[in-house]
Amino acid sequence: MKSIRITALAAVTVAAAFSLTACGGDDSGTNASAKDSSSAPSSSTGSSSSSSSSDSGSQSSDGSGSGGSEAGSSTSGSGKGTGTTANGTTQTGSKVTFCKSEDLAIDAADAAPGGGEGRINITMINRGSATCSATGFAGVDIKDADHTSNPIERGRAQPRITTLKPGDAAVFDLAYTIDSSGNSLSSPTNILVTPPNETHTVTLPWPTGAGAIKGAYTDVQVYPTHTTK
Incomplete structure (x- = not known):
């Protein structure tokens, strides 16, 4: 067990x-x-x-x-x-580019309406091969017989679009008061024109027969371009 x-x-x-x-x-x-x-x-x-x-x-x-x-x-x-x-x-x-001085035929002519108001119209014809713009104010100086030149002030006017096809013309004018006294102190010989938005200046002769300027050259005003059509 x-x-x-x-x-x-x-x-x-x-x-x-x-x-x-x-x-x-x-x-x-x-x-x-x-x-x-x-x-x-x-x-x-x-x-x-x-x-x-x-x-x-x-x-x-x-x-x-x-x-x-x-x-x-x-x-x-x-x-x-x-x-x-x-x-x-x-x-x-x-x-459309701005017109160049070299493409413009520019001329100045007396266009006085009478009544003691002097006006010179400056015409620019597009002689280039392309359409261009002459919109705005041209730069203008008046050259005196003493060989000094004086810039002309802008008149109160709104520029108008001035587009020139080849052969078209634009016009702007210089306005002033005519001195009929015979005692004018100004003896302008040339107008120096620089087209709008350009830097090249064209020298034009003072128009034959244009009335004498009353006052100073600063009293002459330039107005914006417009088309002749």
Whole structure:
């Protein structure tokens, strides 16, 4: 009987030992699993880093692509700024430029209406091959016999659009009061004319028969151009 009990006890002890060993194996497995799971973030971090790198590469590619496109747009915008229109023509080509002195035949003539009023009409004919604009005030100086020249002031008048086709004429006038006393202190010899928006001056003789100027040259006024049509 003792032998049976000892054998049974030994069997129980062995079984307990196996049970403990099995439990220890489970714990080891759990720890390994925990370690594996703890290493997962590292893998995830690597993936995230890779993803970030990929995103960075994508942004860099997109960014440079956008930048290039924007630069292209800017260049295109710059092209439009120079006057390119939708149909490919240029605005500068369609604009009417101001008449140049070299393309104008300019003449001065007495046109006094009488009654003590002096007036000199100055005519500009477009001898060029293209339409041009003579809109505005011409610059005018009167040269005296003492070789001095005096600028003429503008009269109170609103300029009118004066576009000249080849062969067309524009007129502007000088107005002043005639001195019939015979004691005028002015002795005009020439009229110096600079067409509107030009810098080249044309010298004209003072018209024969024009009345003497009363007062000073500053009392003479120039009026804006207008067409003869």
